[in-house]
Amino acid sequence: MSGPASVPRRSLFGSLGAKGFRAFFLAAAVFAVLILPTWLLTLSGVIAPNRYLDATTWHAHEMIFGFTVAVIAGFLLTAVASWTGKETIVGTPLLAACLLWCSGRAAMALAGELPRGVPALVDLAFLPVLAAAIARPLVRARSARNFVLVAILAALWLADLAVHLDALGVLRDVRRQAISAALDLVVLLMVVIAGRVIPMFTRNATGESSVRSVRALDHAAIGATAICGIADVTSSDPRIVGAAAALAAVMVAARAATWGAQHTARQPLLWILHAGHAWIVVGLALRAVATLTTHVPLSTANHALTVGGIGGLTVGMMSRVSLGHTGRVITSTSPVTASFVLLSVAALVRVLMPLVDVASYRSWLVAAGLLWTAAFAIFVVVHAPILIAPRSDAKPG
16 A cells, blocks of 8 residues: 655745745845844944935835835735736746845945946836736736736836936935835735735634625725825825825725724734734824824824834735645744734834833834834744745645
8 A cells, every 4th residue: 555645845946936925025024124123223323324325215215115015026926826816927937036126125235335327227127027927917817906006016116216316316306205105105005905805814714794895995995095195295285185194094994894803802813914904094194193283293104104004914914825825724823923912012112102202212213123123033933934845735836
């Protein structure tokens, strides 16, 4: 009698190239662990910023076009294949795309030492590759509702281009507006994706039939968020910008009322997603307050959207996808739950504490950065072995 069929072995690089989430989630998490300490050392004067971008712009650029874009890449390359039934890129092309993203990070870190124009060329090369990789299966499947994803990636590339043109002296004083536009685009993408997956995940995991999404509210939330971003970039009237942000906050909050967050307390892989979505509401509301009054700095609103919104949704989704798409049980271990708690505390510290203790602003910033770093360090330790190994059920991917 013959024994059980053996699980086919794959090389390390073969497993990393099996699906988009593997290489890009691992690269994003390692980058997250490195980038915040580097930023803190730059703030303290231990590391001198390069001559290409000022320190603040470099930090914002790398958090959006570095870390966040890598997570977006891993998610979309995996999700679009699932949605359409047609593969995006895998194997050598996938690993080459990830190497291209890594090259962009290196080019931005060494931008002051490289020949003029090289950092821009290297950094700007990745997003068109990503857009083409997801556009092909979308077109073949005639998935018209998802073409907006390609449009958002194209708009992100234009924002990145504006940052580089400013750095090269072709345009003047547009870098901060371009970074703001990029953040608006990421927030819009989060609102779109969150509406598709969070209520579905919650209903499936809890069995609560009352959990549902309301299509009209979803459309209203997406529309209001898009209007908020357009107003933020095009309007010089703070009343318009503030009103648009307030409307977006209300609509994004309203659509989540039926998502069943109250049923997720015992399921960390769910509550972290609801918490990340809630931080989007907080960030939009704080943007309205920051625009219409002098009580809250705009940077506080932006960090609610980034540390809380982007951080919460990315660490939660990366953890969930890493388990589910490698054939493992989708459940949170103690270390993973600890990473969610650390990330949530980092957001609270970064957003709340500077408002109540202005004198210790730098200390709170450092504390938030270290908490963020610890959260993603745990992700790397727990999930790296999963991401570089074949699926536990021996299926492709």
